[in-house]
Amino acid sequence: MAKENTENNHFTKNNQDEWLEIIMSDYGDRLKKLAFSYLKDWGLAQDVVQEVFVTCYNQYDKGSEIRYFKAWIYRITINRCKDMLKSSFLKRYYFNNNLLKHFINKDLSPEERLVLKNEKEKLSQTVLSLPVKYREVIIIFYYEEMTITEIAELLAINENTVKTRLNRGRILVKKILGGSELYGRTIE
Amino acid sequence: MEEQLSNLKRAMDDTVYKGNHFSEEDKVKIRSAIKHPHKKNRLEWFPKLLTVAVFIGCIIFITDLTKKNINSSDKPSQLEQRNGTKTEEQRNNEDNWVRKTAIKKVLEQEFTGPDEKLVDLLSNPKYRTVVNNMEENQELDKYLAEVYGPYFADFSRIEAFIGAFGGTKYQSFAYMNGYKLSLKNITIEQENILYRYTFIAKVGYQKNGDEEKTASVEGEVVFSTKEKEEGKILGFQYVNDNGLSNILSSNN
Numbered sequence: 001m002a003k004e005n006t007e008n009n010h011f012t013k014n015n016q017d018e019w020l021e022i023i024m025s026d027y028g029d030r031l032k033k034l035a036f037s038y039l040k041d042w043g044l045a046q047d048v049v050q051e052v053f054v055t056c057y058n059q060y061d062k063g064s065e066i067r068y069f070k071a072w073i074y075r076i077t078i079n080r081c082k083d084m085l086k087s088s089f090l091k092r093y094y095f096n097n098n099l100l101k102h103f104i105n106k107d108l109s110p111e112e113r114l115v116l117k118n119e120k121e122k123l124s125q126t127v128l129s130l131p132v133k134y135r136e137v138i139i140i141f142y143y144e145e146m147t148i149t150e151i152a153e154l155l156a157i158n159e160n161t162v163k164t165r166l167n168r169g170r171i172l173v174k175k176i177l178g179g180s181e182l183y184g185r186t187i188e
Numbered sequence: 189m190e191e192q193l194s195n196l197k198r199a200m201d202d203t204v205y206k207g208n209h210f211s212e213e214d215k216v217k218i219r220s221a222i223k224h225p226h227k228k229n230r231l232e233w234f235p236k237l238l239t240v241a242v243f244i245g246c247i248i249f250i251t252d253l254t255k256k257n258i259n260s261s262d263k264p265s266q267l268e269q270r271n272g273t274k275t276e277e278q279r280n281n282e283d284n285w286v287r288k289t290a291i292k293k294v295l296e297q298e299f300t301g302p303d304e305k306l307v308d309l310l311s312n313p314k315y316r317t318v319v320n321n322m323e324e325n326q327e328l329d330k331y332l333a334e335v336y337g338p339y340f341a342d343f344s345r346i347e348a349f350i351g352a353f354g355g356t357k358y359q360s361f362a363y364m365n366g367y368k369l370s371l372k373n374i375t376i377e378q379e380n381i382l383y384r385y386t387f388i389a390k391v392g393y394q395k396n397g398d399e400e401k402t403a404s405v406e407g408e409v410v411f412s413t414k415e416k417e418e419g420k421i422l423g424f425q426y427v428n429d430n431g432l433s434n435i436l437s438s439n440n
Contacts, residue, residue, distance in 0.1 A: 020218075020219075020222070021215075024215050024218065028210030028215065029209055031210075032209045033200075033205050033209060042209060045209075046214055046217075049218075050214070050217060050218050054221050054222055054225075087235060118203070119199075120195075120198070120200075120203050121203045121204075123193075123195075123199045124196075124200045124203045124204045125203075125204070128204065138193070138196070142193050142197065145197070170193065173192075173193065
């Protein structure tokens with residue numbers, strides 16, 4: 001994906017409040033979905049996005065030092081999500097939610113079962129069910145359509161590590177879905 | 189299945205990501221959070237508050253527990269009182285103390301004096317009455333019950349002590365021959381059989397302002413094992429007085 005040449009203009013144009021409105025419109029939905037891919041809860045994703053925009057607002061003065069705004073705002077979103085995942089509170093939250101899901105799934109209606117059989121739903125849920133380190137590279141690569149280099153920079157990991165995780169992520173998806181070939185997009 | 193992952197974006201947008209998830213309401217919340225920075229996110233304070241509360245609770249619990257342990261190790265008797273139970277060893281110690289006190293009291297009565305009231309009751313015929321051809325001395329019995337009663341299991345034991353095992357004889361001898369008696373020291377030992385005790389009493393005797401002399405009187409005491417008679421004497425006898433009764437009974 002090509003870099004946005006004008007992305008650092010976010011910090012140079014308009015006053016602080018207008019700028020906040022612009023970045024909320026541009027990134028609000030994308031960041032919330034990104035946060036959801038980590039946290040699997042829209043309420044928690046909203047909390048993260050709110051914190052990210054508050055951080056952006058407070059860092060407005062340092063805007064000129066930020067070269068690539070998209071990479072920067074994605075990075076702080078991802079880091080905040082990972083912080084949340086580490087917290088014991090979230091683990092408890094997940095535990096309770098998973099328990100709840102377990103009971104709810106037992107009583108799925110036939111219509112709901114049909115929906116789950118839907119291929120797109122299956123694929124989405126499969127990707128979301130992956131461990132975080134595979135899930136994030138798969139989603140950023142396939143959904144956000146970033147390059148291996150961009151992902152390596154964003155996640156602060158080696159490019160080869162990104163490739164390895166992508167391959168293992170694919171294998172896991174394949175195993176879960178029971179398919180044989182999943183290579184829709186090449187790495188290089 | 190080949191194109192599945194390359195279609196991930198479309199698949200997610202059509203399913204889990206379907207629709208716009210960042211509403212105007214979310215924007216209002218963010219603006220409000222920026223305007224009122226003191227309002228912390230619930231996820232920020234809740235786990236911290238919970239952790240602090242649990243931590244403080246643990247500290248209080250541990251402190252309380254430690255205090256209880258220190259108290260219980262320092263004052264076992266208090267713990268017993270709270271629990272209403274006593275250990276075997278503590279029961280034995282208490283019994284031992286009660287029995288030794290009984291021996292001490294009897295020996296004090298025996299070797300302090302002479303007890304003129306006792307001697308008067310013993311020797312003065314005016315206290316004696318005959319009932320059904322049996323001589324009685326109710327005043328004496330009353331006095332004996334008063335001074336020895338608290339330490340003996342029953343009155344028959346006191347009668348046996350006085351009639352057969354030398355009780356009150358030292359008082360009588362001392363009175364008759366003008367000796368003064370004083371108890372200097374008592375050593376009491378518990379035998380292997382827990383309700384049997386031996387004693388050695390160092391008794392001072394003096395006559396006519398002469399220098400006071402001492403003699404060791406040895407004896408043994410048996411206590412009742414019945415619950416109702418706990419700490420009460422069944423038998424009290426002198427075993428060896430090292431010649432004290434001879435000295436006191438002599439006129440010289």
